[in-house]
Amino acid sequence: MDFTLNEDQQMLQDTMARLVRGEYDFQTRLEVEETELGFSEAFWNQLGELGLCAVPFPEEMGGFNGSGVDVQSVMTEMGRGLCLEPYRQTVILGGGLIAQAGSESQKNDWLGRIATGELKVAVGLQEPQSHYNLDDVETRAEGSDEGYVINGRKGVLIGGHAADLILVSARTSGDARDREGLSLFAIDPEAEGVERRVYRTMDGAKGCDLFLNNVRVDSDALIGTEGTAGEVIQYQAGRAVAALCAEAIGAMEESVNLTLEYLKTRKQFGVPIGRFQVLQHRMVDMNSELEQARSMAILAANVADDEASVERNRTLSAAKNVIGRSGQFIAEQAIQLHGGIGMTWEYSLSHYAKRLIMINHQLGDDDFHLERYVSLLEAG
Amino acid sequence: MNMNYTADELAFRDEVRSFLEEKLPADIAAKVKSGRRLNRDDHERWQQILSKQGWYATHWPKEYGGVEWSAVQKHIWDEESNRYGAPRVVPFGVSMVAPVIIKFGTGEQRQYYLPRILSGEDWWCQGYSEPGAGSDLASVKTRAVRDGDHYIVNGQKTWTTLGQHANKIFCLVRTNTEVKAQEGISFLLMDMDAPGVTVRPIITLDGEHEVNEVFFDDVKVPVENLVGEEDKGWTYAKYLLTYERTGLAGIGNSKAALEHLKGIASRQRKNGRPLLEDPTFAARVAQIEIDLQAASISNLRIIASVEGGGVPGAESSMLKVRGTEIRQSISDLARRALGPYAQPFPEEELQDGYEGDYLADPHGAAVSPQYFNLRKLSIFGGSNEIQKNIVSKMILGL
Structure with a gap:
């Protein structure tokens, strides 16, 4: 067993870390949030140019054949x-759904353009x-x-306001609530x-609800076989859960670092507040939560691309459950240990806290994944 | 022992209910119930209505225009006013500086300031915290130097709630640097529109402007604005804090918020049924309801044990910790009830007169901002860690 990254993996991480450090400091992030688009076109293009959008796709689609790690x-x-x-x-x-279920021509049409950052996709799987x-x-x-005529409403499509293509x-x-009978369609937002x-x-992003009123699509808008999208959606949502877990780790690490630094420098009663035992223990708890979360994020990354199985799904639910709980603990305690300053817009910590709480609202909170874990135990 | 209300108390409750039914403006109650932010006019309208009724200064002695309600009467008011959606009375004047002026101020100060608080002429804010003085309040650095019949004040206060509306501020200032931290503090009443006072907004994580920084640059304050004796301000500050903490348990507010939560959870759906009927969610709601019931009785017991309508001491710290934990749990559940819809912030739904469709729930838009905003409950008025230190030392003798 080996928990270290190999040379290629390490290089990828260094590239990404350098890019974010160099191009996406906190002030930039605040400015990006204020823009009409709600994200940075320039940074998105850089992700594309550096091949980072190509990471998970097969080589024949212009990808790097990258793993969950x-x-x-x-x-x-x-x-x-x-x-x-x-x-x-x-x-x-988006890319995952197309890669798994799409026809050859759909893959040819879309995956290459996703891999270069040319095509932005939003996905609508939830409803009110x-x-x-x-x-x-x-x-x-x-x-x-x-083809088909589609009617209904899809909820909370993050990035849906600016997507070139929407999958529903x-x-x-x-x-x-039957899993059977679900189908996946590509919709032109216009x-x-x-x-x-x-x-x-x-948490500073932008999104939309999507209202579909007699929307006519050709039969080639159907992705995969009619009525069989349920399992595809489950599988790809699992990959997205692993990605969310990884994202949460970045936000948790920063929250823990900022709080630890604050405990060492903020003085009250003549000493750094990190000298008070109750705060020391709270900080230890935050650190333990981070370690628990990190372990589960690593596990999730390692099973994300495994063949579909009850065990894989259960592991991913376990990971999301841990990340949901530890994310909330770290978000709330980081604010508490900072006091008022932790609640201010101009300090990065509050934005990490908001992101961590909102990750719990994406693709299932800790309650949802606990229930799912139990039902999968029964299924297994 | 008898845990029922007496006939007089029941009559009082009826009186409170009919007052709220008749006099509480519907638009204000609607705002409170949907978690929308109140503006200055809303606060002032409600203050005027209460003042006219004679119910504004509930704990002042009658000679100054107070009501002298009993502990049970205050409890009834807290429950009923929250249930009807009455706004929280902005406490800085009527509940914080006024008790200090009544107990430690001069006759002239009482005659001048108290009627102006009752009439709403003065809007007070609190100048306690500083960038370097939060939990360690005694380390205030804002300096007041005596110069003839004035003090010259220099320094900075922070987390000044609603300071943007205030024309008065009560401040802890350092008048003596030679003695122990607690012994060189004075309690000063100041004008916000005096030359040298600058207010700068602090935007909080929910995007709101509720708190401010206040800067003092050579501000001249007449010596008659000193409350009590010079360098004895710490005593008055602590007296004020016990008043502040008593209200912070927020039991009535939590009860109203719990009903609000049940409303949302009965409209949201999970697996084809109302979320409130979902076993997992229903258990979470029930657990909070039970804890709230216990806290409510504790609150009543402790308040009732204080004779003469005064305020409890260290016990109020215990109530503050429990009360704020419960209120935060309710806001956590409200956010959870919205599921994926906790993410969107459809700000337009919070505007006055909004008539469009609601994205998730008529009361949905304020839910997540409120969850984040209420993180303040365990921080302000003395952080919950500080409150536990007080309980540990003063009640348990550790």
């Missing part, structure tokens, strides 16, 4: 920089009633002569009947 390196650094670019949506989830259950799909796609799940058969309600998010 490679994705982990990229995502951890994005978490450290609080980067707002739609990498997870486009490269991991679904909570975190990705099988709970009320959006319907009815077959027609030339829709029900082509089956009952409410198509007739597509409306977006755009908003900013608590």
Whole structure:
């Protein structure tokens, strides 16, 4: 067993870390957040030019054939920089769905352009009633002569406001919350009947809800076989969960470092506050939570690309459960140990805290993944 | 022992309810219930209504225009006013500086300041914390130097809540650097519009402007604005803090917030059913409800044990810790109830007169900002760690 990165993996991590450090300091991030686009086009282009958007794709698609561990390196650094670019949506989830289920021509059309950063993708798997259950799909796609007519609403598409292509799940058969009968479609955001309600998010990103009113798509907009997208979605959501875990580690490491530094320098009652035992123990707890989370993020990265299995899914739920809880603990305690200054907009810590809390709201919180873990135990 | 209200107390509760039904402006209650930020006018309107009713200064002696409610009456008011969506009374004037002026001020100070607080003419803010003096409040550095019949004040205060609206500030200032930290502090009343006072907003993580920095640059303050004796301000400061802590348990507010949470959870869905019927979520809600019930009775017990309508001492620290933990847990659950929709911040839904569709829930937009905003509860008014030190020392003798 070996927990160290190999030479290529180390190089990738160094590249990404250097890029974020150099191009995405906290002031830049605050400015990027304020822009209309909500992320940096320039930084996104750099990710593309440096080949970072190509990491997980097969070589024949212009990719690097990277593993979950490679994705982990990229995502951890994005978490450290609080980067707002739609990498997870486009490269991991969008690209993953197309790579797994897409036809040859769909892959040829889209994956190459995703790998260069040319194409930005958003993915709509949730709905207002679904909570975190990705099988709970009320959006319907009815077959027609030339293709399908889609009606429904998809919720909280991060990056959906600026996407060139939007992937959505829709029900082509089956009952409410059946995994069977789900299909995946590619939607042109500019198509007739597509409306977006755009908003900013608590953690500084931008996204939208997607309203589909009699949206007509050709049959080649269907990705994969009709009615079989449920398992594909589960699998790719699992990869995205691993990516989120990695991103959370970057944000947690920064939160822990900032807090530790603060305990050593902030003086009250004539001594650094790190001299007070109650704060020492709290800091130790934060550090332990980080270690627990790091272990599970590593585990998640290592199983993310395994063949679909109950065990893989259970491991990914375990990881997301740990990250959700430790992320909240670290976010809340980092603010508490800083006091008022930890609550200010102009200090980076509060933004890490917001990102960590919101990661718990992406693809399932700790409660959801605990329940899923239990149900998968029963299934196993 | 009898845990029921007496006939008089029940009559009082009815009186409070009819007052709230008749006099609490519907637009203000709607704002409070949906977690929208109140503006200056909202606060002032409510203050005027309370003042007219004679219910603004609930704990002042009657001779100064107070009501002298009993502990139970205050508890009834806390519960009912929160239930109806009445705003929290901005405490800095009526509940913080006023008790200090009443107990330690001169006759002239009482005659001048108290009526102006009752009428709403003065809006007070608090000049306690400094960049280097948070939990260690006695280390204040803002300097006041006597110069004839004035003090010249230089320094900086921070976390000044709603200071942008205030025309008065009460400050802890250092008047003596030769003695122990606690012994060289004085309690000074100052005008916010005096030359040399500058207010700078601090934007918090939820994007709100609620707190400020206040800078003093050679500000001239007449010596008659000193409260009590020079260098004895620490005693007055601590007296004020016990008043501050008593209100911070926020039991009535937590009860209202719990009902609010249940409303959201009954409208949100999970697996085709209301989230409130989901076993996992229902158990989380129930656990908080139980803890809140216990805290509510503790609150009542401790307040009732104080004779003569005064304020409890170190016990209020215990209530502050428990009360704020519970309030934060409720805001955590409200955020969880929204699921993926905790992420969007559709700010337009918080504007006055918004008539569009709600993205997730009529009360959804304020939920996540409020969760982050309420992190302050365990920090301000003496952090919960400091409160535990007080309990440990003063109650347990450790």
